Amino acid sequence: MASALRRCTACLHPYRPVTLRCSGRAASSSSKSKREEPEPRHIDEDIDEFDDVLGELHRRRKKMDAKRNRTGGDFVDFLRVTVRGGKGGAGTAAFLPTKRGLGPPSGGNGGPGGSVYLETSPLVTSLTSVSNRLIGGQGGHGAGNLRHGRRGDDITVVVPVGTVIREIGREGEAEKTGRENDDLGLSREERHKRTQERWFVQHPTLQPNEREMAEAEGTCRRAGRWSRPTPSFEQEPALEMDISAPLTAPVLLARGGAGGLGNPHFVSGHNRHPRLASRGVLPPTRTFEFELKLLADVGLVGLPNAGKSTLLRALTGRRAEVANYAFTTLHPQIGVVRVLEDGSWAAEQQGPVEETEQEREFDALAREVGEYVPLGRASRDRKRTERTRFSVSDNPGLLARASENYGLGHSFLRSIERSLALAYVMDGRRPDPAADMRVLRAELEAYKAGLAGRARVIALNKTDELPEDEIESKVAALRATVEEFGDNAEVLVISAKFGTGVDRVVHLLADAVDAARPKPTVKEEKPEEIVEKAEVEELF
Numbered sequence: 001m002a003s004a005l006r007r008c009t010a011c012l013h014p015y016r017p018v019t020l021r022c023s024g025r026a027a028s029s030s031s032k033s034k035r036e037e038p039e040p041r042h043i044d045e046d047i048d049e050f051d052d053v054l055g056e057l058h059r060r061r062k063k064m065d066a067k068r069n070r071t072g073g074d075f076v077d078f079l080r081v082t083v084r085g086g087k088g089g090a091g092t093a094a095f096l097p098t099k100r101g102l103g104p105p106s107g108g109n110g111g112p113g114g115s116v117y118l119e120t121s122p123l124v125t126s127l128t129s130v131s132n133r134l135i136g137g138q139g140g141h142g143a144g145n146l147r148h149g150r151r152g153d154d155i156t157v158v159v160p161v162g163t164v165i166r167e168i169g170r171e172g173e174a175e176k177t178g179r180e181n182d183d184l185g186l187s188r189e190e191r192h193k194r195t196q197e198r199w200f201v202q203h204p205t206l207q208p209n210e211r212e213m214a215e216a217e218g219t220c221r222r223a224g225r226w227s228r229p230t231p232s233f234e235q236e237p238a239l240e241m242d243i244s245a246p247l248t249a250p251v252l253l254a255r256g257g258a259g260g261l262g263n264p265h266f267v268s269g270h271n272r273h274p275r276l277a278s279r280g281v282l283p284p285t286r287t288f289e290f291e292l293k294l295l296a297d298v299g300l301v302g303l304p305n306a307g308k309s310t311l312l313r314a315l316t317g318r319r320a321e322v323a324n325y326a327f328t329t330l331h332p333q334i335g336v337v338r339v340l341e342d343g344s345w346a347a348e349q350q351g352p353v354e355e356t357e358q359e360r361e362f363d364a365l366a367r368e369v370g371e372y373v374p375l376g377r378a379s380r381d382r383k384r385t386e387r388t389r390f391s392v393s394d395n396p397g398l399l400a401r402a403s404e405n406y407g408l409g410h411s412f413l414r415s416i417e418r419s420l421a422l423a424y425v426m427d428g429r430r431p432d433p434a435a436d437m438r439v440l441r442a443e444l445e446a447y448k449a450g451l452a453g454r455a456r457v458i459a460l461n462k463t464d465e466l467p468e469d470e471i472e473s474k475v476a477a478l479r480a481t482v483e484e485f486g487d488n489a490e491v492l493v494i495s496a497k498f499g500t501g502v503d504r505v506v507h508l509l510a511d512a513v514d515a516a517r518p519k520p521t522v523k524e525e526k527p528e529e530i531v532e533k534a535e536v537e538e539l540f
């Protein structure tokens with residue numbers, strides 16, 4: 001066995017079993033260097049070198065996509081989804097057999113198609129699980145002996161709170177067939193014949209005549225089961241939803257189509273044996289955009305490689321990916337900063353912070369209804385109880401022209417759009433952090449007016465590597481820029497890597513978030529009301 005793991009004589013691979021086929025190429029200095037790790041790419045020199053940066057970004061995106069396909073999902077924050085209710089089942093033309101020939105009509109109706117519903121869940125944090133085609137189940141066809149088709153299955157799509165949904169297009173069967181008819185250059189009569197073929201099912205052996213068809217068409221039209229144009233956005237406004245709180249009941253995105261009518265519906269004064277039934281309705285196809293805007297209280301904003309993920313780690317103890325190249329972070333990540341009564345914050349603590357089971361349940365419920373208020377804790381150890389908490393999102397690096405969707409552009413900007421406060425992380429090693437700050441501000445403003453002004457902290461990072469006088473001049477330049485724009489932000493000197501100055505960041509952000517948070521509206525129930533409620537409950 002030992003000989004099976006001998007060093008390969010051809011390529012000098014130390015562990016290649018000799019039984020495995022080796023390419024036989026002797027190890028040369030060039031093949032050796034190929035196996036070495038590639039040098040990390042730095043883009044510090046000029047952030048506007050789009051070709052280089054975008055090339056690097058493209059390579060990393062491709063790698064991530066390959067990984068996502070292998071592992072079945074990562075993080076998706078934008079999706080275009082096609083939604084359609086299920087098609088209704090067809091009705092049936094059938095007759096009860098009698099000794100004297102054709103008995104009364106007995107074709108069952110088709111079942112309605114399934115609908116598509118939307119729900120939220122706190123367990124879902126990304127749009128990864130949302131399919132880009134959501135089609136309700138088809139209704140079952142009717143059968144003889146008045147057996148009606150079964151209802152199509154409903155579909156429920158689950159999204160995280162923070163998802164914005166926009167209807168951007170709709171097209172129905174009438175429009176599609178109209179286009180086809182135009183392409184085929186059909187005459188008026190031919191079009192009508194085609195429509196009748198689409199909407200009627202005939203008895204397997206008995207052919208309906210023209211008059212029967214015309215009568216049945218009238219019945220279908222009156223019942224609203226005939227070809228109808230899809231309402232335009234002017235006639236029926238597009239569905240738009242901004243889900244900023246958990247949904248209490250499922251929301252209908254697309255209704256299933258009505259089932260077709262069995263032949264008993266087409267009986268008339270002069271036709272006791274209708275030989276046709278109608279088909280089910282195919283509902284219009286709607287196209288929606290699903291966009292996830294994360295609901296972190298604080299967003300970290302900075303150029304690539306500025307140290308945002310390192311700061312997130314320092315603040316929350318969360319293991320965000322940190323590396324010395326641009327675009328290490330490709331998707332927003334969220335961590336929670338828990339500030340304790342004694343002014344320290346949880347990531348600093350060696351042991352766990354005390355939190356009772358009851359408090360945990362309360363917190364989960366409060367976060368779900370969006371009314372989180374820190375409780376007076378039950379713990380006797382005042383030092384280790386929580387005063388407040390806020391969530392922080394670490395975001396991909398921002399590039400100049402991100403607002404035009406360059407780099408990771410919008411995917412990054414949309415996740416910070418709802419943050420109550422922002423913290424700019426500036427790389428102190430770059431020659432002019434004040435100029436970088438202008439780039440950040442300009443991009444945020446271009447994406448959404450007023451967004452840049454939400455910055456409460458301008459953190460000059462990596463100051464452990466800078467001499468005192470350089471720190472002073474860079475801080476002065478940053479302060480001048482803050483004043484120039486009239487921002488309500490404080491310039492802080494930090495080193496995210498070594499945790500210096502981070503304390504002040506936490507407290508400034510905690511205060512900013514507390515001030516900006518909508519005040520909870522907890523209704524107080526009066527004792528009499530509670531009694532009344534109890535009495536009512538008893539009655540039922």
Ligand SMILES: Nc1nc2c(ncn2[C@@H]2O[C@H](COP(=O)(O)OP(=O)(O)OP(=O)(O)O)[C@@H](O)[C@H]2O)c(=O)[nH]1
Pocket residue numbers: 302303304305306307308309310311321322323324325326327328329330395396397398461462463464465494495496497498
């Ligand atoms: N010396 C020093 N290095 C730091 C400091 N903060 C971050 N770094 C280093 O800077 C590099 C980039 O840090 P990241 O936290 O990945 O930067 P980022 O802003 O998240 O980068 P992207 O995700 O690519 O946008 C890493 O090598 C860190 O170790 C600091 O305070 N001092």
Ligand SMILES: [Mg+2]
Pocket residue numbers: 308309310321322328329394395396
């Ligand atoms: Mg990062």
